[in-house]
Amino acid sequence: MNNPPNKPSTSQFAAWMAVARWIVAALFIWMGINKAIEPVDFLKLLRQYDLAHTPWMLNLVAATLPWFEIFCGVLLGLGIAVRGVALVVVAMLGPLTWLVLQRALALQAASGSPFCSIRFDCGCGAGEVWICAKLLENLLLIAVCAILVMVREGRFCLRFNLFN
Amino acid sequence: MPQPNSSQKSRELRHLLLEALVVVVAGLLLALGANAVSSRGIKITRDYFSALNPPPAPPPSTNKATENPQVLPPTTNVTVETPLPPALAQAAARLQQRGLQMATLQQALQLYRDARRLSGLVVFVDARNDRSYQEGHIPGAWQLDPYRHENYMAAVQPVCQQAEVVVVYCTGGDCEDSEMAAVMLAEAGIPKNRILVFAGGFDEWSANKLPVEKGARMPPQQSQSK
Numbered sequence: 001m002n003n004p005p006n007k008p009s010t011s012q013f014a015a016w017m018a019v020a021r022w023i024v025a026a027l028f029i030w031m032g033i034n035k036a037i038e039p040v041d042f043l044k045l046l047r048q049y050d051l052a053h054t055p056w057m058l059n060l061v062a063a064t065l066p067w068f069e070i071f072c073g074v075l076l077g078l079g080i081a082v083r084g085v086a087l088v089v090v091a092m093l094g095p096l097t098w099l100v101l102q103r104a105l106a107l108q109a110a111s112g113s114p115f116c117s118i119r120f121d122c123g124c125g126a127g128e129v130w131i132c133a134k135l136l137e138n139l140l141l142i143a144v145c146a147i148l149v150m151v152r153e154g155r156f157c158l159r160f161n162l163f164n
Numbered sequence: 165m166p167q168p169n170s171s172q173k174s175r176e177l178r179h180l181l182l183e184a185l186v187v188v189v190a191g192l193l194l195a196l197g198a199n200a201v202s203s204r205g206i207k208i209t210r211d212y213f214s215a216l217n218p219p220p221a222p223p224p225s226t227n228k229a230t231e232n233p234q235v236l237p238p239t240t241n242v243t244v245e246t247p248l249p250p251a252l253a254q255a256a257a258r259l260q261q262r263g264l265q266m267a268t269l270q271q272a273l274q275l276y277r278d279a280r281r282l283s284g285l286v287v288f289v290d291a292r293n294d295r296s297y298q299e300g301h302i303p304g305a306w307q308l309d310p311y312r313h314e315n316y317m318a319a320v321q322p323v324c325q326q327a328e329v330v331v332v333y334c335t336g337g338d339c340e341d342s343e344m345a346a347v348m349l350a351e352a353g354i355p356k357n358r359i360l361v362f363a364g365g366f367d368e369w370s371a372n373k374l375p376v377e378k379g380a381r382m383p384p385q386q387s388q389s390k
Contacts, residue, residue: 038293039199039206040311047213055211063206067195075187084183149180162186163179
């Protein structure tokens with residue numbers, strides 16, 4: 001008479017996972033487009049991090065990262081190679097978040113302001129942001145993508161796995 | 165439900181890593197292609213910030229006063245020395261190293277009101293990108309985006325060559341684009357002592373509600389009559 005207890009919660013979980021995936025996808029596409037529209041502005045922001053000591057390396061990151069984000073966003077949105085994309089996003093967002101944190105700490109040391117009152121353009125594609133909000137956002141994105149890697153939930157996906 | 169054994173797990177892990185690798189390779193190839201076909205794409209081999217590299221040490225000279233005569237316009241008379249904000253002080257030091265001079269808002273304004281501007285002897289150069297320039301610039305200013313200088317230099321260089329004073333500006337604050345444009349103009353043959361960098365930039369100009377021209381550049385005579 002009763003539905004099996006796991007059925008409704010499983011389909012509900014699938015729906016939540018799809019919504020989370022679409023939110024991450026939309027964020028990536030939006031931020032990627034913002035950077036790809038004016039890549040030189042992104043290049044100037046990247047330079048602040050003092051990451052690459054050769055111009056071509058800095059140029060390569062500035063040229064590819066925006067489009068790569070859009071690509072990942074589209075794949076996640078359509079549900080193609082979901083776990084692989086989510087793994088790449090985690091691997092990408094982790095170090096980037098660390099760099100943003102380091103830059104914010106340097107700005108805080110220079111200004112002497114409370115940490116959460118630091119506001120700057122981190123080159124993330126959303127203009128000037130409050131650092132605490134940005135870090136929280138990135139941690140949430142990492143957490144959602146980590147769940148996408150671990151959970152094999154292929155509903156609402158065009159091709160969940162590339163290799164079976 | 166049967167639990168996956170260790171060989172299944174390791175196969176799944178291999179598939180996951182392979183999938184991630186395919187995504188990275190395909191994404192990078194697509195990104196490089198998109199950058200190559202985009203009109204605003206980055207040129208990978210170009211050093212966009214070469215103009216900001218430290219200048220080579222000048223040869224020793226016995227008479228430094230005549231080496232780089234400072235030709236701020238005679239109308240300029242700034243007597244009150246106020247401490248510069250750190251970003252401006254750094255910019256002033258960098259400019260001095262390159263033999264360039266920094267202009268304050270008062271100096272830029274005096275030059276804007278200078279009658280020589282109407283005859284092209286005082287020239288303003290906007291070192292911001294197309295979007296910012298179109299949204300508003302100092303009336304009559306020429307555009308020289310240093311990251312796409314090849315698109316502008318042919319028009320700007322002859323104008324600056326004839327000018328007695330060239331005032332270069334960008335957004336202001338931490339913006340280094342006016343420095344880059346000034347160095348490029350100097351490299352294109354404009355004598356350094358004619359180039360001023362208005363460090364407060366367009367932000368300071370517009371914050372003081374000074375005249376702003378939107379859209380394409382109009383000759384100073386026309387913008388004056390508006």
